[in-house]
Amino acid sequence: xxxxxxxxLKDVANSIxxxxxxxSIVLNxxxxxxxxxxxxxKRVIAAAQEMNYSPNLVARNLRGGxxxxxxxxxxxxxxPFFSSVARIIENRAKELKYTVVYGSSDExxxxxxxxxxxxxxxxxxxxxxxxxxxxQDIIKELHESGTPVVLIDRYFPEMDLSFxxxxxxxxxxxxxxxxxxxxxxxxxxxxxxxxxxxxxDRIEGYESTMKLEGLSxxxxxxxxxxxxxxxxxxxxxxxxxxxxxxxxxxxxxNTLSILGLYYMNNMNLRIPDDIAVIGFDxxxxxxxxxxxxxxxxxxxxxxxxxxxxILIEKIKNSEQATRSMVIIEPELVIxxxxxxxxx
Amino acid sequence: xxxxxxxxLKDVANSIxxxxxxxSIVLNxxxxxxxxxxxxxKRVIAAAQEMNYSPNLVARNLRGGxxxxxxxxxxxxxxPFFSSVARIIENRAKELKYTVVYGSSDExxxxxxxxxxxxxxxxxxxxxxxxxxxxQDIIKELHESGTPVVLIDRYFPEMDLSFxxxxxxxxxxxxxxxxxxxxxxxxxxxxxxxxxxxxxDRIEGYESTMKLEGLSxxxxxxxxxxxxxxxxxxxxxxxxxxxxxxxxxxxxxNTLSILGLYYMNNMNLRIPDDIAVIGFDxxxxxxxxxxxxxxxxxxxxxxxxxxxxILIEKIKNSEQATRSMVIIEPELVIxxxxxxxxx
DNA sequence: CTGAAAGCGCTTACAG
DNA sequence: CTGAAAGCGCTTACAG
Numbered sequence: 001x002x003x004x005x006x007x008x009l010k011d012v013a014n015s016i017x018x019x020x021x022x023x024s025i026v027l028n029x030x031x032x033x034x035x036x037x038x039x040x041x042k043r044v045i046a047a048a049q050e051m052n053y054s055p056n057l058v059a060r061n062l063r064g065g066x067x068x069x070x071x072x073x074x075x076x077x078x079x080p081f082f083s084s085v086a087r088i089i090e091n092r093a094k095e096l097k098y099t100v101v102y103g104s105s106d107e108x109x110x111x112x113x114x115x116x117x118x119x120x121x122x123x124x125x126x127x128x129x130x131x132x133x134x135x136q137d138i139i140k141e142l143h144e145s146g147t148p149v150v151l152i153d154r155y156f157p158e159m160d161l162s163f164x165x166x167x168x169x170x171x172x173x174x175x176x177x178x179x180x181x182x183x184x185x186x187x188x189x190x191x192x193x194x195x196x197x198x199x200x201d202r203i204e205g206y207e208s209t210m211k212l213e214g215l216s217x218x219x220x221x222x223x224x225x226x227x228x229x230x231x232x233x234x235x236x237x238x239x240x241x242x243x244x245x246x247x248x249x250x251x252x253x254n255t256l257s258i259l260g261l262y263y264m265n266n267m268n269l270r271i272p273d274d275i276a277v278i279g280f281d282x283x284x285x286x287x288x289x290x291x292x293x294x295x296x297x298x299x300x301x302x303x304x305x306x307x308x309x310i311l312i313e314k315i316k317n318s319e320q321a322t323r324s325m326v327i328i329e330p331e332l333v334i335x336x337x338x339x340x341x342x343x
Numbered sequence: 344x345x346x347x348x349x350x351x352l353k354d355v356a357n358s359i360x361x362x363x364x365x366x367s368i369v370l371n372x373x374x375x376x377x378x379x380x381x382x383x384x385k386r387v388i389a390a391a392q393e394m395n396y397s398p399n400l401v402a403r404n405l406r407g408g409x410x411x412x413x414x415x416x417x418x419x420x421x422x423p424f425f426s427s428v429a430r431i432i433e434n435r436a437k438e439l440k441y442t443v444v445y446g447s448s449d450e451x452x453x454x455x456x457x458x459x460x461x462x463x464x465x466x467x468x469x470x471x472x473x474x475x476x477x478x479q480d481i482i483k484e485l486h487e488s489g490t491p492v493v494l495i496d497r498y499f500p501e502m503d504l505s506f507x508x509x510x511x512x513x514x515x516x517x518x519x520x521x522x523x524x525x526x527x528x529x530x531x532x533x534x535x536x537x538x539x540x541x542x543x544d545r546i547e548g549y550e551s552t553m554k555l556e557g558l559s560x561x562x563x564x565x566x567x568x569x570x571x572x573x574x575x576x577x578x579x580x581x582x583x584x585x586x587x588x589x590x591x592x593x594x595x596x597n598t599l600s601i602l603g604l605y606y607m608n609n610m611n612l613r614i615p616d617d618i619a620v621i622g623f624d625x626x627x628x629x630x631x632x633x634x635x636x637x638x639x640x641x642x643x644x645x646x647x648x649x650x651x652x653i654l655i656e657k658i659k660n661s662e663q664a665t666r667s668m669v670i671i672e673p674e675l676v677i678x679x680x681x682x683x684x685x686x
Numbered sequence: 687c688t689g690a691a692a693g694c695g696c697t698t699a700c701a702g
Numbered sequence: 703c704t705g706a707a708a709g710c711g712c713t714t715a716c717a718g
Contacts, residue, residue: 008695019705024697035703058405058466059695062710067401069444069465077433083426090420090447099461101412101444104433118442122412123401258627265631284601288608290633351711362689367713378687402711405694 007051016047023048027055061123070311071119071127072102073112081254081281081300082130085152088304089128096312098125107194107226109134116142125315128152128307133194133226148314152307154198155325162314164306164326168201169208171296171330172250175278176209178294178332179248182340184276188220188246190236190256192229202252220244224256233259241267241275248276248338257293258285277337292335302328350394359390366391370398404466413654414462414470415445416455424597424624424643425473428495431647432471439655441468450537450569452477459485468658471495471650476537476569491657495650497541498668505657507649507669511544512551514639514673515593518621519552521637521675522591525683527619531563531589533579533599535572545595563587567599576602584610584618591619591681600636601628620680635678645671 009027013020018040025034026044047053061067070093074082090100101122103115112135119127126148131139136156143149143161155163172189179187189206192199203221210219222236233256240246251257257279264271271277271291279286279295286293306326313324352370356363361383368377369387390396404410413436417425433443444465446458455478462470469491474482479499486492486504498506515532522530532549535542546564553562565579576599583589594600600622607614614620614634622629622638629636649669656667 009697010695020696021698021705021707022703025704028697037703040703054460054464056405056466056695057464058401058410059710060697062399062401062405062694062712063696063698065710067465076430077420078423078426078430080421080423080426083421083423083429086426086445087419087421087447090445094446099444099446099465101442102429102433103437103442104430117397121397121400122410122442123399258631261631284628285631288601288604288628288632352713353711363712364689364691364714365687368688371713380687383687399711402694403713405696405710406712406714408694 006056007053008056009053012044012048012051012053015051016043018044027053065123066125066315067123068098069122069124070098070100070308071116071122071124072100073105073115073119073127073129074102075107075130075132076104077102078104079255080283081298084300085304088301089308092305092308093312096308098308098312105130105132105135107132109138113138120147126150126311128311130154131156131196133196148311150307150311150314150324152303154196157197160321160323162310162322162324164303164310164324165198165328166298166303167327167329168198169205171280171298172202172205172252173209174330174332175250175296176206176213178334179250179276179278179338180213180215182276182338184248185215186218186245186247187215187250188218188222188240188244188248189250189252190222190224190233190260191252192226192256193223194226199252206250218246220246229255230259234263237263237267241269246275248272248278250278252280254279254281254283256280257295261285261289261293271337272339276339279337282333286335289337291337294335294338295333297331297333299328299331349399350396351399352396355387355391355394355396358394359386361387370396408466409468409658410466411441412465412467413441413443413651414459414465414467415443416448416458416462416470416472417445418450418473418475419447420445421447422598423626424641427643428647431644432651435648435651436655439651441651441655448473448475448478450475452481456481463490469493469654471654473497474499474539476539491654493650493654493657493667495646497539500540503664503666505653505665505667507646507653507667508541508671509641509646510670510672511541512548514623514641515545515548515595516552517673517675518593518639519549519556521677522593522619522621522681523556523558525619525681527591528558529561529563529588529590530558530593531561531565531583531587531591532593532595533565533567533576533603534595535569535599536566537569542595549593561589563589572598573602577606580606584612589618591615591621593621595623597622597624597626599623600638604628604632604636614680615682619682622680625676629678632680634680637678637681638676640674640676642671642674 009020009023013023023044026041031041093100105111128150130153131151151163153165191203224232251260269275279293282295282297286295310324352363352366356366366387369384374384436443448454471493473496474494494504494506496508534546567575594603612618622636625638625640629638653667
């Protein structure tokens with residue numbers, strides 16, 4: 001199993017009898033700048049092409065401190081929302097000549113810290129992070145050490161960090177307004193027990209809209225354990241439906257929505273006749289359900305691409321430390337699950 | 344935005360007035376081998392800890408040629424099957440002190456080639472690849488250059504390459520046998536138009552079992568465009584159901600199954616009364632469908648973990664070039680979609 | 687037991 | 703216009 005040696009800068013230089021300096025300059029497109037002769041430039045490029053040379057990025061990195069590697073920390077790469085994000089980031093990164101290293105935190109700040117350390121060791125040029133509860137200090141430290149960081153999906157309002165995420169207040173506001181239009185009043189909400197912005201904002205959008213519409217007395221929020229949501233979802237739904245006689249439920253994440261659907265199927269609750277439902281993030285489950293599920297749609301493409309753009313910008317201009325805040329508007333996709341009760 | 348300098352080997356060495364050599368040896372756990380004094384060893388370790396030293400992997404890589412980076416090439420990281428694979432690989436890799444860089448080929452061999460080049464440049468120690476049509480030569484070249492490679496999900500029978508995948512022949516065999524037991528005879532199959540082993544084997548399992556059971560005349564296989572499957576799926580189902588009067592359909596991938604369900608919903612075909620269905624890979628769509636979908640379940644955990652194990656083994660023992668072939672048995676999860684027609 | 691030195695493959699001031 | 707040399711942070715023969 002011979003391990004073939006790749007052609008190095010030196011090989012190219014030797015092959016045409018010049019110095020590595022010259023080759024390096026030419027291949028980095030700095031011929032003009034260094035006023036290298038046109039024919040020499042051509043000779044070098046030809047030789048490099050001939051020998052199928054491609055620079056060793058590891059060496060280049062050691063020298064220049066850049067790897068063209070982006071560290072992506074999500075909570076779980078196998079969650080459909082985050083795997084979509086990962087795919088879009090991959091594509092956009094590729095266009096900009098970057099590659100992605102990923103890691104999953106499972107909503108755990110210790111894992112986040114570990115991942116940051118590991119990825120820093122790999123020499124990533126910057127991070128795109130889905131922050132989780134308790135990760136604020138770690139990320140702050142990372143940011144303050146001068147490493148380019150962009151948050152995605154969630155952000156820290158008090159911190160001077162760039163981010164790209166959904167207008168989460170608007171998301172639940174749209175959901176509530178739609179349900180009210182359809183004649184529902186007793187509308188409940190399921191959300192994770194979390195202090196992250198995405199959760200707080202979705203709760204805020206629900207609460208403020210309910211109040212504005214004079215439905216304060218119907219405000220019911222159930223908080224779900226984020227790492228083991230299933231039992232909490234079942235308990236919450238049981239309570240809301242049987243005790244609170246809720247007519248409609250808004251689920252604030254994809255996972256919560258799906259757990260909710262399982263519960264309702266098990267309890268033989270018909271949607272929307274027994275209970276109206278609004279889910280989060282479009283997916284095949286919603287569309288293929290017997291009663292297709294109305295949901296808040298996140299423009300993932302825009303959110304994820306913006307994150308990459310901001311990050312690369314930061315990497316390239318490490319001096320200026322401007323804070324970019326991208327907030328993308330949600331869309332409500334209306335299907336059958338939230339339509340007016342048949343009377 | 345000060346970019347703090349990380350503490351280097353040299354910093355540690357200077358802080359206690361010894362050479363970098365010594366520090367390197369100790370920190371790499373080679374004190375015994377080089378017979379370094381016990382107290383010296385302790386002093387060095389203490390200093391390193393004190394200064395919060397962690398080695399610069401880029402430098403170590405340039406020197407030693409190892410990055411502890413695994414290149415993962417799937418067809419699409421946002422496909423639920425592959426994002427699950429990615430997550431399991433991530434976890435197993437982490438246990439073994441590796442990190443994952445990923446890329447999506449979209450079933451395109453040029454993309455695969457590009458990804459291999461890019462990841463090679465990043466210095467990955469080895470690859471886990473989902474190969475696609477036309478990628479055989481590229482991967483062969485990679486393998487022969489001495490880079491550790493393990494295929495996953497699919498393999499090249501004629502090539503001396505390690506792989507981890509499902510027993511695909513068995514997968515469709517189980518599906519066909521179950522349908523026959525339930526009284527179906529006119530059983531059709533939808534598969535991708537592809538020469539990859541996973542597809543060919545799934546077709547093989549179907550065909551051979553149908554023949555063995557004396558149902559040769561009911562063999563109907565429809566080949567679906569892999570990059571744009573939707574129109575083909577619709578056409579195929581129309582033909583099979585209306586022209587061939589098929590009673591049951593086996594979908595050989597997750598994506599095909601879901602497209603099939605959309606079609607049947609649109610056509611108001613009831614499952615299993617109008618048509619029985621067996622899907623591939625378990626997921627929430629199947630379980631939450633009005634008639635939960637019988638499906639072939641791949642033990643993804645085993646498949647993906649084996650791939651990592653084999654790869655790391657190869658990376659560590661680059662001399663011996665044994666071929667590991669892991670073939671995991673599928674399981675048929677029986678739900679309502681394939682039960683005997685109500686008479 | 688310990689250190690000086692070379693070298694991994696690059697880039698970039700510095701000379702000429 | 704072009705090259706010799708230093709240096710990024712490590713590891714590892716080689717000396718002593």
